[in-house]
Amino acid sequence: MATNPDFPHLEYFQQSMEMTTNDVGQNLYICIMDKLKNPDDHVYIGLSGGSQVKVISSLLRQFFTNGLLFNRIHIFMVDERILPLDHPDSNMGSYMRLTPPEMHFCFMPIAAYYDPNDVALEFSARFSQMPGLMFNEKGFPIFDLLIMGLGPDGHFASLFPNHPVLNEEQRWFAPVYDSPKPPPQRITLTIPVVNAAHKTMFFVIGADKVDILEDIFKKSVHYPPCLIVPENGDPVVFYIEYEAGKKIDLPVPVS
Template sequence: MTIIKVADENEVISKLASYTEKISNDAISKRGKFFIGLSGGSVVKFLCEGLPTLNTDWSKWVLAFCDERVVPEDSEDSTFGTYKRNLIPKTSLKEEQFITIKQGVSAEEAASDYTKKLTAAFGSPNFIFDLLLLGMGPDGHTCSLFPGHPLLNETSLKVAPITDSPKPPPERVTLTYPVINSARNCIFAITGAGKADMVKRILKDQEDLPSTRVKPEGSLYWIVDSAAAAHLLTNYWG
């Protein structure tokens, strides 16, 4: 695990963009495509500001979602809808490059359909993402994996439905740990004093929280600003 402390949100965005550019170009050079998983929440803002600055072959990108809300694409709760409005127009990405959930169906059907789409995109039932861009909620959740929820222990499904999310909207689909922890790279990007206590609980205290369980076979990066890192010891960085 590499923890990168920067001054403020602007530096978090800059550092996140820099890492994404390097990982994308390495993946394209080695394997011809770049498979990336996007998240919602504050990560959307960071990416919609940072990604348009990248020097990369956008045509080689395949974009999926670490989790998604089972809502219409034009809903403000739709993660894809947000990227469609705020990222695609700023880049040469095309809507067809995004792997999205099926519309107008249950969470169970959406998860099953999304699994099939990912299998087709990867050409395999093993989804090894080059990069997952993860957020962390104030309760320590990541993706739609919440503290104390049975999905924390899911090992057979690669994509799982959730119908009782403690954070609205209740119906979602989410990647599970077998996929998350097979990724080549995972990056958390965290800002703000409101996240400082949870950052300490995860990175220093190693409490058993959903974000703590992200331990990919590849590389794990935490990019945190000084406010979010306020409760960490200065000699902790590694």
């Protein structure tokens, strides 16, 4: 584990793909099991699309096959493209295609046939009515766990560098009309909601992330993940597959 002294709330583990996947899976499983100990509690998890979909879907299938009950587990996308579920670029659709239909009731898709602003408002309204959802003192919902990816340009969710939505301080989900990465229309979780989460993790895979990770952890370049300052004081943890992190210069643990 190492930290960036300029961003003390960020920590990272650079590991083999197997160890990275195991650690992410263990965190996901522990989060779910800890919350389900109380029969009245519900678990709220936010996931990214992109390179992590296959790995996280595999973990969810494994949990389901092993008998984990999903009736109090609620899974959301930290961002979503304004596309129908059957479109190949839909984040939620990608997860649903890789998980058993018996699990799909735990996913909350967006209403993808509206203007992004209307989608964000409608989605936030539905989200606010979810059972057992907790809120912080500022009225932002509290996710139990966020597992997010990182783009080669430093974006996460649909929070892109220098985009005005990074300054959003009121909304839970915000519209994006001009994403630098297609498709342009999306909704995204906002920084205040990320900061309210109990636990925030990044799952970073692939050699195309080498330069951005070096910028964040060795050159102290201020990208969107550096805006995350968890309210509970816990660090934001990056689980980094070795190929993605080979410029960070950590020793690779033996798996």
